[in-house]
Amino acid sequence: MEILIKLSQFLLSLSLLIILHELGHFIPAKLFKTRVEKFYLFFDIKFSLFKKKIGDTVYGIGWLPLGGYVKIAGMVDESMDTDQLAGEPQPWEFRSKPAWQRLIIMLGGVFVNFVLAFIIYIGMTYAYGDLYVSNKDMKHGVWVQSDLMKNIGLKNGDRIAKVDGKEFEHFNDVSYAVLMGHQIEVERSGEMLTIDLPTDLLGQLSSGAQAGPLFGLRVPFIVTAFPENSPNEGNLKANDIIKSINGIDTPFADMVMEQLELSKGSTVDVVVERNGNDEKTVAQINEEGKLQVVFAAMLPISNHEKLGNYTIVQEKYSFIESIPVGIVKGKDKVVGYLDQLKKMVKPETGAYKGVGGFKAIYDIFPQYWSWEVFWNITAMLSIMLGVMNLLPIPALDGGHVVFLLYEMISGRKPSDKFLENAQMVGFFILIGLLLFANGNDIYKAIFVR
Structure with a gap:
C-alpha cells in the first residue's frame, strides 16, 4: 500500500505539471490562431493508451511517462517531422506567425510553471500558515x-x-x-x-x-518498541523516556548514545519517565554500545513543545496576507534552485553527483498521503521544470527562445535547415543529460548503501 501511495503522488504531480506546462504553449497558440496537431500527456511512441481528435487537435495519453508535448503545425520540434516544412508556409502554421507571437507561445510553458509554483506557495501559506522553531x-x-x-x-x-x-x-x-x-x-x-x-x-x-540529514532538533530518547530477544524488554517499556544513565542526566538522545558508548558490555542504572513519573530500572548494553530497543529518532514538531524542549511559533495569515508571504517563499525557492545549478556546473563542488532522474524524484514523495507535502514537492518540481526548460539548449523552450530573440534583434530568421540541425544537437544533449541523471540513480541503487 505504501508503494502505491508513493507512486500515486509521483504520477499525479508529474501529470499535473506536464498538462499545465503544455497548456502554457497550447493556449497562446490557439489565441494566435496557430494549429495544434497533438496534445499529449506522456509519449506515444508507436501507440497511445488513449486518443481522441477534437477539431484539428488529437488529445491523447501515451504509454511512456517521461513527459508530454504539444505538436504545433509548422514548428521544428522534438518530433523532427520535416515533411510539413517542405511546402509553402500556411497562415495557421507557427513559422508564419510574427516573432513576438512565436516568442509568447514558447515562453507560455515556463510562465505557467512559475505562476503555478507561486499560486501553490500562496495557497499553502493561507491553508497551513508557518509552524517553526525560532x-x-x-x-x-x-x-x-x-x-x-x-x-x-x-x-x-x-x-x-x-x-x-x-x-x-x-x-x-x-x-x-x-x-x-x-x-x-x-x-x-x-x-x-x-x-x-x-x-x-x-x-x-x-x-x-x-x-541522511546533517543535523536536526535534539530529541529525547523515547523507547517505542523492542526487537526480537531484546534483553531489556520488561525492564524498559514502550513510551519510556530515558532521563539518566548511571546518575548522569541524559535529556537528549545524543547524550544517551554517548553514555551507551562508554558503557559497552555492561549493565547500567537507568531513570526513565513513565506515565509522568520518574522510575528507576536497569538496562543491559551490548558489546556494540547498543540498548537493543527502537527509539523515536524524529518527532512531530508539536510534540517538542509538549515535552518542553522548544517553543513552537505558529503564524496564521489571512488570504490577503498570504499573497506577499507566498510570493517571497516562491522567490526564495527560485533563487535557491539557481544557486544549486551554479554549484552543479563547478566540478570542484562535486554537486553534479547529486543529479538524479525519475527515481530520485519518485523517492522524495513520502509513503503516506499528505496534501501539504504533496503540494510543497509539486511547487518545487514546477520551479525546477520552469528553470530547466529555460536553459538555452536546442530542443528545450530556452533554445527556441534564444533563436527567436536573435531573429527579433537581427531581423534575420534562422533557416529551417539550421533549426533542424540545432534540434538534433539539442536532442542528443538531452539524451546525454537524461542518461547521466538516471545513471546516477542506478549507480546509487547498486553501489551506495
Whole structure:
C-alpha cells in the first residue's frame, strides 16, 4: 500500500505539471490562431493508451511517462517531422506567425510553471500558515547526525547562529543554507566559533557516503518498541523516556548514545519517565554500545513543545496576507534552485553527483498521503521544470527562445535547415543529460548503501 501511495503522488504531480506546462504553449497558440496537431500527456511512441481528435487537435495519453508535448503545425520540434516544412508556409502554421507571437507561445510553458509554483506557495501559506522553531531560541543547540559535520568540527549542542554572515529566523532554513554555504558561526558554551565548510560538501553528501540529514532538533530518547530477544524488554517499556544513565542526566538522545558508548558490555542504572513519573530500572548494553530497543529518532514538531524542549511559533495569515508571504517563499525557492545549478556546473563542488532522474524524484514523495507535502514537492518540481526548460539548449523552450530573440534583434530568421540541425544537437544533449541523471540513480541503487 505504501508503494502505491508513493507512486500515486509521483504520477499525479508529474501529470499535473506536464498538462499545465503544455497548456502554457497550447493556449497562446490557439489565441494566435496557430494549429495544434497533438496534445499529449506522456509519449506515444508507436501507440497511445488513449486518443481522441477534437477539431484539428488529437488529445491523447501515451504509454511512456517521461513527459508530454504539444505538436504545433509548422514548428521544428522534438518530433523532427520535416515533411510539413517542405511546402509553402500556411497562415495557421507557427513559422508564419510574427516573432513576438512565436516568442509568447514558447515562453507560455515556463510562465505557467512559475505562476503555478507561486499560486501553490500562496495557497499553502493561507491553508497551513508557518509552524517553526525560532533559530534564536535553539537554546539546546543541534543534534549532529552526519559524520561529515562532526569531522569538520560541529558538535552536539552547538547553536548555528549564522551562515556566511547571515542570520536565520526559522531553524528549518538553516540546514539548506549550510549545504549551500562556505562558513558557519556557532555558539558553543557561550562562545562564538567559526567553522569553514568544505568546498565539496554537496559532493560528499551526494556520493552517498554521508547519507541522511546533517543535523536536526535534539530529541529525547523515547523507547517505542523492542526487537526480537531484546534483553531489556520488561525492564524498559514502550513510551519510556530515558532521563539518566548511571546518575548522569541524559535529556537528549545524543547524550544517551554517548553514555551507551562508554558503557559497552555492561549493565547500567537507568531513570526513565513513565506515565509522568520518574522510575528507576536497569538496562543491559551490548558489546556494540547498543540498548537493543527502537527509539523515536524524529518527532512531530508539536510534540517538542509538549515535552518542553522548544517553543513552537505558529503564524496564521489571512488570504490577503498570504499573497506577499507566498510570493517571497516562491522567490526564495527560485533563487535557491539557481544557486544549486551554479554549484552543479563547478566540478570542484562535486554537486553534479547529486543529479538524479525519475527515481530520485519518485523517492522524495513520502509513503503516506499528505496534501501539504504533496503540494510543497509539486511547487518545487514546477520551479525546477520552469528553470530547466529555460536553459538555452536546442530542443528545450530556452533554445527556441534564444533563436527567436536573435531573429527579433537581427531581423534575420534562422533557416529551417539550421533549426533542424540545432534540434538534433539539442536532442542528443538531452539524451546525454537524461542518461547521466538516471545513471546516477542506478549507480546509487547498486553501489551506495
